Amino acid sequence: MNMLSEAAVEKALDKKMNEVAYKMIGKDVSVYYGEKRALFDVNLNVRENTVTALIGPSGCGKSTFLRTLNRMNDTIEGCRVTGKITLDTDDIYDKEIDVVELRARVGMVFQKPNPFPKSIYENIAYGPRIHGLARNKADMDAIVEASLQRAGLWAEVKDRLHEGGTGLSGGQQQRLCIARAVAVSPEVILMDEPCSALDPIATAKVEELIHELRANYTIVIVTHSMQQAARVSQRTAMFHLGQLVEENDTDKMFTNPDDQRTQDYIMGRFG
Amino acid sequence: MTDAVSFPAGASAKPARRDIGIKRRYAAERRFRAYGIAALSFGILFLFILLYSVVSKGYTAFQQTMITVPVEFSEQIIDKDNERATDPQKLVTANYPLVARNAVAKVLGVAEGDRAGLRAVNQMISDGVRSQLRDMVVANPQIVGTTQTVSLLAAGDIDSAFKGQIDLTVSENNRKVSDQQVGWMNQLAEAGALGKHFNTGIFVNGNSSRPEAAGVGVALIGSFYMMLIVLVLSLPIGVAASIYLEEFAPKNKFTDLIEVNINNLAAVPSIVYGLLGLAVFINFMGLPRSASLVGGLVLTLMTLPTIIIATRAALKAVPPSIRAAALGLGASKMQTIFHHVLPLAMPGILTGTIIGLAHALGETAPLLLIGMVAFVANYPTTPMDPSTALPVQIYMWANEAERAFVERTSGAIIILLLFLVVMNVGAILLRRRFERRW
Numbered sequence: 261m262n263m264l265s266e267a268a269v270e271k272a273l274d275k276k277m278n279e280v281a282y283k284m285i286g287k288d289v290s291v292y293y294g295e296k297r298a299l300f301d302v303n304l305n306v307r308e309n310t311v312t313a314l315i316g317p318s319g320c321g322k323s324t325f326l327r328t329l330n331r332m333n334d335t336i337e338g339c340r341v342t343g344k345i346t347l348d349t350d351d352i353y354d355k356e357i358d359v360v361e362l363r364a365r366v367g368m369v370f371q372k373p374n375p376f377p378k379s380i381y382e383n384i385a386y387g388p389r390i391h392g393l394a395r396n397k398a399d400m401d402a403i404v405e406a407s408l409q410r411a412g413l414w415a416e417v418k419d420r421l422h423e424g425g426t427g428l429s430g431g432q433q434q435r436l437c438i439a440r441a442v443a444v445s446p447e448v449i450l451m452d453e454p455c456s457a458l459d460p461i462a463t464a465k466v467e468e469l470i471h472e473l474r475a476n477y478t479i480v481i482v483t484h485s486m487q488q489a490a491r492v493s494q495r496t497a498m499f500h501l502g503q504l505v506e507e508n509d510t511d512k513m514f515t516n517p518d519d520q521r522t523q524d525y526i527m528g529r530f531g
Numbered sequence: 532m533t534d535a536v537s538f539p540a541g542a543s544a545k546p547a548r549r550d551i552g553i554k555r556r557y558a559a560e561r562r563f564r565a566y567g568i569a570a571l572s573f574g575i576l577f578l579f580i581l582l583y584s585v586v587s588k589g590y591t592a593f594q595q596t597m598i599t600v601p602v603e604f605s606e607q608i609i610d611k612d613n614e615r616a617t618d619p620q621k622l623v624t625a626n627y628p629l630v631a632r633n634a635v636a637k638v639l640g641v642a643e644g645d646r647a648g649l650r651a652v653n654q655m656i657s658d659g660v661r662s663q664l665r666d667m668v669v670a671n672p673q674i675v676g677t678t679q680t681v682s683l684l685a686a687g688d689i690d691s692a693f694k695g696q697i698d699l700t701v702s703e704n705n706r707k708v709s710d711q712q713v714g715w716m717n718q719l720a721e722a723g724a725l726g727k728h729f730n731t732g733i734f735v736n737g738n739s740s741r742p743e744a745a746g747v748g749v750a751l752i753g754s755f756y757m758m759l760i761v762l763v764l765s766l767p768i769g770v771a772a773s774i775y776l777e778e779f780a781p782k783n784k785f786t787d788l789i790e791v792n793i794n795n796l797a798a799v800p801s802i803v804y805g806l807l808g809l810a811v812f813i814n815f816m817g818l819p820r821s822a823s824l825v826g827g828l829v830l831t832l833m834t835l836p837t838i839i840i841a842t843r844a845a846l847k848a849v850p851p852s853i854r855a856a857a858l859g860l861g862a863s864k865m866q867t868i869f870h871h872v873l874p875l876a877m878p879g880i881l882t883g884t885i886i887g888l889a890h891a892l893g894e895t896a897p898l899l900l901i902g903m904v905a906f907v908a909n910y911p912t913t914p915m916d917p918s919t920a921l922p923v924q925i926y927m928w929a930n931e932a933e934r935a936f937v938e939r940t941s942g943a944i945i946i947l948l949l950f951l952v953v954m955n956v957g958a959i960l961l962r963r964r965f966e967r968r969w
Binding site: 330332335337360361362364368370374391440444 | 782852853854857858859861871
C-alpha cells in the first residue's frame with residue numbers, strides 16, 4: 261500500500277511526535293521493591309487529552325508504573341523509584357514537589373470501588389474541602405453537582421445525596437469514585453483496572469464515561485481486558501516482565517503490532 | 532441383608548461406591564459440636580452458680596431492719612444544764628444512744644431500774660443511732676424537748692435474726708441474740724414498729740465496723756475518681772501511642788522490640804504494677820498513700836497495654852482501600868488518619884477502652900500495695916484524699932466476722948457487677964453507634 265521509504269516513515273513519525281503535546285514524560289523509570297526490581301528503565305510518555313492504556317500479563321509492572329505517576333508507591337515500605345518523571349515541566353520526584361499537591365493534580369481511581377463510608381455528598385466534597393477549593397456552601401454544592409454530572413451519576417443520585425455512598429451498586433460506586441477524583445480538578449486521572457470488579461453493563465457505563473472525560477483530562481488506564489483497551493484508548497503500552505515492550509497507537513497495536521510479544525499476548529498465546 | 536434383595540436388579544449391579552470417609556467426616560463434625568456445646572454448658576452452669584450464690588446471699592443487703600418508735604429528745608439527757616445556746620459542742624457530745632434506748636425500752640415496757648433488761652434493749656439498737664440522732668438535733672436544735680417518730684437502725688445481729696440468717700434453734704448461749712431479744716423483736720414487728728426498709732445506707736455510707744451502718748459510698752467515690760483518671764490518661768496516651776506505632780513509626784528492630792514489650796506488659800501480673808506504683812508514685816514522687824490519684828495512675832499503667840493492643844488491632848482492621856482513596860485524593864497522612872482511619876477504628880478503640888476500664892474497675896491487688904485497703908469512713912473530696920475502691924471494700928468486708936457482713940459482701944459484689952454490666956452494655960451501644968459498614 262504505502263510505498264514510502266523507511267526514512268520517510270521515520271521522518272513522518274518524528275514530525276508527528278513533535279506536534280504531540282505530552283502531559284507526562286517518564287524517562288528511564290525503574291522501580292525497586294526492596295531488593296527486587298519491578299521496572300526496568302521504562303520510557304513512556306503520556307499524551308495530553310488522550311486515553312493511554314497499559315496492558316500486559318499479571319505482574320508485568322503496569323500497575324507499578326501507573327502508581328509512580330502520582331507517587332502512590334511512596335506509601336509502600338521499601339519501594340524506590342529511579343529515573344525521571346515530569347508532569348508538564350515539573351519533575352514529580354523533585355524535592356520541591358509536594359506529594360499532596362501532586363496527587364491533587366494527578367488523581368486516581370482504584371480497582372475496587374472504595375467510597376468513604378460517608379454520604380455521597382461528603383464523598384465528593386472531601387477532596388475540594390481539604391484543598392480549599394470551595395469558599396462557601398454554594399460553591400461546594402456546585403462542585404458536587406458538576407462532578408456527579410461529569411461522572412454521569414447526577415440523575416441517579418440527586419435525590420439521595422445525603423445517603424451513604426456505600427449503599428450504591430458496584431458500578432455506581434465506581435462512578436462515584438471517578439466523580440470524587442474529578443472533584444479536585446486534576447489534570448491527569450489514573451485508573452487501575454477500574455472495571456475489573458464490575459459487571460458488563462456497569463463496565464460499559466464506566467467506559468463511556470472515560471470516553472467523555474478525555475475531552476478535559478489526560479487518562480492513563482491499566483486494564484486486563486484487551487477489548488477494553490481497544491475500546492477506550494487511543495494509545496496503548498504493552499508491558500512484559502517489567503519492561504515496556506511497545507507503545508503505539510491503539511489501532512495499530514491491535515492490528516499490526518511492531519513487536520512479536522505484543523502480537524502473541526494480544527492473540528492470547530501467553531499471559 | 533434382606534433389604535438388598537428388594538432393590539431393583541440394576542442397583543445391585545452398580546459398582547460399590549468408593550469410601551471417601553463421608554461418615555467419618557460427619558462424625559468428627561458432630562463430635563466437635565458436642566465438645567463445644569459441652570464446654571459452653573459447663574461455662575453457663577458455673578456462671579449461674581456464681582450469680583445464684585452472690586444474689587441469693589446478697590439481695591438482703593439492700594434491705595435494712597429499722598425500729599420506728601416515738602423518740603423523746605429529753606432535755607434532761609441531751610442538755611441538762613441548758614448550755615446549748617452558748618456551747619454548741621454540747622449537742623454534739625450528748626448521750627444519744629441513751630435517748631434511743633429509752634425510747635425503745637418505753638415501747639417494750641422495760642422498767643427503768645431493770646439494768647440487765649436495759650442493756651439487752653441497748654444491744655438491739657445500732658450504735659449508728661448516735662450519729663443519726665445527733666445529725667437530726669444539730670440540724671434542728673428546736674426538737675430538743677419534743678417527741679419525734681424516728682426510724683432507728685437495728686443492730687446488725689437483730690437485722691440478721693429478723694432476716695432469718697441466725698439459727699434460733701441452737702442454744703441461747705451459742706448465739707448472738709438472746710431469747711428475750713428475739714421475743715421483743717417479734718413483739719415490735721407485730722406492732723409494726725420493726726420492719727425492713729430499703730437500705731440506702733449501703734450506697735451512701737462510708738465504711739464502718741458496724742455492719743448495719745457500713746456502706747460502699749467512699750469506695751464508689753474512690754472507684755469513680757480512679758476510673759476518671761484512667762480514662763483521661765490512658766485513652767489519649769494509648770490512642771496516640773498506637774497511631775504513632777501503627778502509622779508513622781518505621782518498621783525496624785527497635786519498634787519490634789517495643790511491640791513485643793507492649794504485648795508482654797499486658798500479661799504482667801497486676802500486683803507488679805502495684806509495686807511499681809508504690810516505688811515510683813509514693814516513695815519517689817511522694818504522692819500520698821491511699822489516694823485515688825495514685826490508684827488511678829497505677830491502673831492507668833495497667834490499662835495502657837490493653838488499650839494500645841485494642842487500638843492497633845482496630846487501626847489494622849481499617850481496609851487499606853480507604854487509606855488509598857484518601858491519599859489518592861491528595862490528603863496528607865495526618866488527614867488520612869484523622870479524617871478516615873480513626874473514625875472507622877473508633878468502635879474497636881472504644882470497646883477496647885471500656886473493657887480495659889472494666890478490668891481496672893475490678894482490680895484489687897495493686898491497690899492493696901499502695902494503701903487503698905484502709906478503713907475510710909469519710910468521703911474523699913479530692914483524688915488526693917484517702918479512699919478505697921469497690922473491689923477492695925469487698926475484700927475488706929469478706930474478712931469481717933459478723934454475720935451481717937456476709938450479705939454486705941455479696942451486696943457489694945452485686946453493685947460491682949452492676950457497674951461492670953453497665954460499662955459493657957455501654958461498650959456495645961457505643962460500638963453500634965459508631966459502627967459504619969463499607
